[in-house]
Amino acid sequence: MRRFASLAIVGTLALTMLDATAFAGDNYPGTSYEDRNGVRWYANYGFDRGMRDGTHSGHVDAEKGLRFRATDHGQFRGGTDGYQGGCTKDEYKEAYRAGYMKGYKQAYGDTMKSLGYRQVR
Numbered sequence: 001m002r003r004f005a006s007l008a009i010v011g012t013l014a015l016t017m018l019d020a021t022a023f024a025g026d027n028y029p030g031t032s033y034e035d036r037n038g039v040r041w042y043a044n045y046g047f048d049r050g051m052r053d054g055t056h057s058g059h060v061d062a063e064k065g066l067r068f069r070a071t072d073h074g075q076f077r078g079g080t081d082g083y084q085g086g087c088t089k090d091e092y093k094e095a096y097r098a099g100y101m102k103g104y105k106q107a108y109g110d111t112m113k114s115l116g117y118r119q120v121r
Contacts, residue, residue: 044095045082045084045086046082046083046087046091046095046096047096047098047099048099049081049082050079050081050096050097050098050100050101050103051099051100051102052099053081053099054070054076054099054100054102054103054105054107055103055104055107056107057070057073057075057104057107058103058104058105058106058107058108058109058111059108059110059111061104061108062107062111062112062115063111063115068108070101070104070105071101073100075100076097076100076104079092079093079096079100080092080096082096
């Protein structure tokens with residue numbers, strides 16, 4: 001009985017790891033899924049990195065009272081910050097810029113709103 005229980009646990013862990021590896025290796029632009037609450041999640045390192053960088057830049061620009069200028073940032077123009085391979089640079093740039101724009105727009109708008117300003121573009 002102990003042997004069967006051990007095999008069941010090992011089998012479950014192996015399947016879980018294979019599933020997680022398949023998801024983590026999904027590094028193509030536009031790949032996403034929607035959870036049961038309707039929230040869209042992206043399985044793309046470039047998009048995630050761009051989202052994080054854009055969120056930071058959008059927040060900082062809004063706090064400084066600067067105009068909406070996402071495409072003026074060097075990180076957006078370059079589009080390769082954090083590139084580690086796994087896809088072509090062009091695929092990474094596309095995903096990074098999409099994430100950057102989404103993060104910037106959201107953070108800029110939220111920060112301006114919290115400061116009592118309407119977003120002007």
